[in-house]
Amino acid sequence: MDNSEIAAVFDEIADLLDLQGVAFKPIAYRRAARNIESMEIDINEVAADGKIEDIPGVGKAMAKKIEEMIRTGKLAYLDDLRSEVPSGLVELLKIPDVGPKTAVVLHNELGITSVAMLKEAVLSHRLHGIKGFGEKTEERILQGIRTVESKSGRTLMGIALPVAEAFVDHLKESLPLDKICLAGSLRRGKETVGDIDILVGDDKPATVMDAFVSYPEVDSLLMKGPTKSSVRLRSGLQVDIRAVESKSWGAALCYFTGSKEHNVSMRRIGVEKGLKLNEYGLFERESGTMVAGATEEEVYEALGLRYVEPEIRENSGELEASKQGTLPVLVNRADIRGDFHVHTSWSDGANKVEDVVSKAMAKGYEYIAITDHSQSLRIANGLSPERLSKQIEVVRKADELGGGRVRVLAGSEVDIRADGSLDFPSSLLKDLDIVIGSVHSRFKMEKNEMTKRVVNAVSSGQIDILGHPTGRLIGKRAPYALDLEKVFSAAKDSGVCMELNSFPDRLDLADANCRHAMNSGVKVAIATDAHSVEQMDYIKYGITTARRGWLEAKDVLNTVRGKDILKRLHGGRP
DNA sequence: GCCGTTTTCGGCCCGACTGTTTTCAGTCG
Numbered sequence: 271m272d273n274s275e276i277a278a279v280f281d282e283i284a285d286l287l288d289l290q291g292v293a294f295k296p297i298a299y300r301r302a303a304r305n306i307e308s309m310e311i312d313i314n315e316v317a318a319d320g321k322i323e324d325i326p327g328v329g330k331a332m333a334k335k336i337e338e339m340i341r342t343g344k345l346a347y348l349d350d351l352r353s354e355v356p357s358g359l360v361e362l363l364k365i366p367d368v369g370p371k372t373a374v375v376l377h378n379e380l381g382i383t384s385v386a387m388l389k390e391a392v393l394s395h396r397l398h399g400i401k402g403f404g405e406k407t408e409e410r411i412l413q414g415i416r417t418v419e420s421k422s423g424r425t426l427m428g429i430a431l432p433v434a435e436a437f438v439d440h441l442k443e444s445l446p447l448d449k450i451c452l453a454g455s456l457r458r459g460k461e462t463v464g465d466i467d468i469l470v471g472d473d474k475p476a477t478v479m480d481a482f483v484s485y486p487e488v489d490s491l492l493m494k495g496p497t498k499s500s501v502r503l504r505s506g507l508q509v510d511i512r513a514v515e516s517k518s519w520g521a522a523l524c525y526f527t528g529s530k531e532h533n534v535s536m537r538r539i540g541v542e543k544g545l546k547l548n549e550y551g552l553f554e555r556e557s558g559t560m561v562a563g564a565t566e567e568e569v570y571e572a573l574g575l576r577y578v579e580p581e582i583r584e585n586s587g588e589l590e591a592s593k594q595g596t597l598p599v600l601v602n603r604a605d606i607r608g609d610f611h612v613h614t615s616w617s618d619g620a621n622k623v624e625d626v627v628s629k630a631m632a633k634g635y636e637y638i639a640i641t642d643h644s645q646s647l648r649i650a651n652g653l654s655p656e657r658l659s660k661q662i663e664v665v666r667k668a669d670e671l672g673g674g675r676v677r678v679l680a681g682s683e684v685d686i687r688a689d690g691s692l693d694f695p696s697s698l699l700k701d702l703d704i705v706i707g708s709v710h711s712r713f714k715m716e717k718n719e720m721t722k723r724v725v726n727a728v729s730s731g732q733i734d735i736l737g738h739p740t741g742r743l744i745g746k747r748a749p750y751a752l753d754l755e756k757v758f759s760a761a762k763d764s765g766v767c768m769e770l771n772s773f774p775d776r777l778d779l780a781d782a783n784c785r786h787a788m789n790s791g792v793k794v795a796i797a798t799d800a801h802s803v804e805q806m807d808y809i810k811y812g813i814t815t816a817r818r819g820w821l822e823a824k825d826v827l828n829t830v831r832g833k834d835i836l837k838r839l840h841g842g843r844p
Numbered sequence: 845g846c847c848g849t850t851t852t853c854g855g856c857c858c859g860a861c862t863g864t865t866t867t868c869a870g871t872c873g
Binding site for chain 1: 845846847848849850855856857858859860861862863864865869870871872873
């Protein structure tokens with residue numbers, strides 16, 4: 271069983287214990303689940319080294335359970351719990367506003383054991399007779415069921431961010447707000463978000479709430495209070511807004527940005543120092559005197575910590591690093607000097623080479639690589655060797671016209687064939703400045719075979735970058751079976767970089783894998799895979815993901831200066 | 845069930861909003 275499977279078991283245990291009314295244990299299991307899930311090392315390896323109990327939140331009891339799962343693929347304790355709790359109740363917990371208490375009452379009073387049964391009961395108004403259940407509760411539960419049925423969960427950052435920014439612009443236009451900021455998982459740059467969080471610092475919160483709920487894109491009002499409101503937009507996205515006074519701005523930004531686990535750890539550190547942290551500030555526990563709160567920096571400082579960038583507030587070692595002063599200086603937009611992966615109308619892109627070059631100049635890049643598909647990818651109008659030779663000439667001309675302001679690199683996104691060989695002869699690849707090797711076929715290969723295939727290509731000495739290394743499409747296609755450890759090791763030996771593909775539904779390598787690559791001594795190349803000049807702006811999603819992976823400028827290939835880049839690539843290698 | 849520069853036992857993060865109640869439990873973030 272892998273990390274995510276074991277985390278899922280612990281989550282289910284937490285739900286089942288919740289339903290039994292057991293206190294504290296659910297919190298412990300969930301905490302362990304989050305830590306196991308976000309670990310970059312395979313838990314099977316940790317177990318083999320006898321280090322399970324070193325995982326934060328995992329003690330003797332959980333370690334034994336993990337060992338049992340690894341050994342047998344099952345867990346007797348889970349089976350026992352399942353037999354004690356009516357099946358189906360866990361499913362009810364997925365409905366918003368239905369928690370363990372409500373689920374148990376619904377079962378005891380009406381014998382409900384599934385979402386379908388609950389829906390039926392609500393529609394026939396059978397909840398009405400139960401103590402504590404009124405009309406509004408029925409309506410809320412029905413709404414919740416519809417939400418679960420209609421939405422498959424989370425939204426891509428690349429979809430949510432433009433929506434959120436438009437909403438913020440609307441608020442800024444309607445009110446003179448000096449402090450307004452996106453918060454939550456969107457500010458942390460997670461690849462998908464559950465909702466949009468907006469924080470406002472203003473001394474008249476009521477007017478803010480009015481402007482918020484009257485946004486034309488609002489479909490329905492979910493909740494409206496004096497300082498906190500929620501709406502659902504026509505797009506289906508939920509938006510939460512919270513208003514606080516200016517003196518609490520920093521504390522509120524911390525609180526509202528999360529992650530929840532990061533916040534909990536922050537508060538624990540506060541407790542140790544006799545301090546209480548909430549969204550209004552940091553206070554002395556005894557006297558109630560405010561110690562900090564106006565800015566995030568002063569909140570961290572008052573807790574004896576260095577400021578932690580939002581992207582890494584995931585309780586995965588950042589607070590320890592903060593305490594010790596060993597936080598990374600994360601890569602940022604200003605460090606990025608070029609894009610390595612862009613398609614043109616030569617294959618399946620929308621724009622001409624010169625349009626791409628203009629866009630690159632507008633973005634202030636020092637270099638831009640033209641990398642169309644290779645011959646095997648017929649569906650994408652992949653280039654034959656002859657057409658690639660012609661394109662190289664066009665690219666060389668564009669480079670001259672660029673007048674040295676932007677280096678235009680001749681490249682290719684070459685298919686890695688099933689046996690690991692490349693889709694162009696090496697004699698042709700030698701004429702290029704940069705070669706990306708990518709897997710575009712036979713995704714379902716068995717793990718050993720796929721690993722051999724990719725390692726072959728990486729070790730060929732003919733590619734600079736492994737394109738979208740795991741092939742995942744967020745929410746649509748799982749990563750192909752691949753032993754990343756072996757790929758990273760081969761990449762390190764042959765000086766090949768891993769691409770961080772910035773397409774919103776790829777973000778491949780994912781954040782945790784970026785960190786893994788860095789720790790394996792492999793550089794990451796942030797690239798867009800743009801198929802139109804507009805998509806070259808997706809670079810921001812790649813940068814955000816790199817930051818979430820703790821990458822610094824030195825870990826990223828495209829922070830290299832224009833005058834040095836050729837020496838670092840294919841063409842520059844002996 | 846986990847954890848410890850106050851602790852190996854006794855704690856475990858904190859507050860807003862809602863609904864249905866006459867003061868609060870449940871849920872969420």
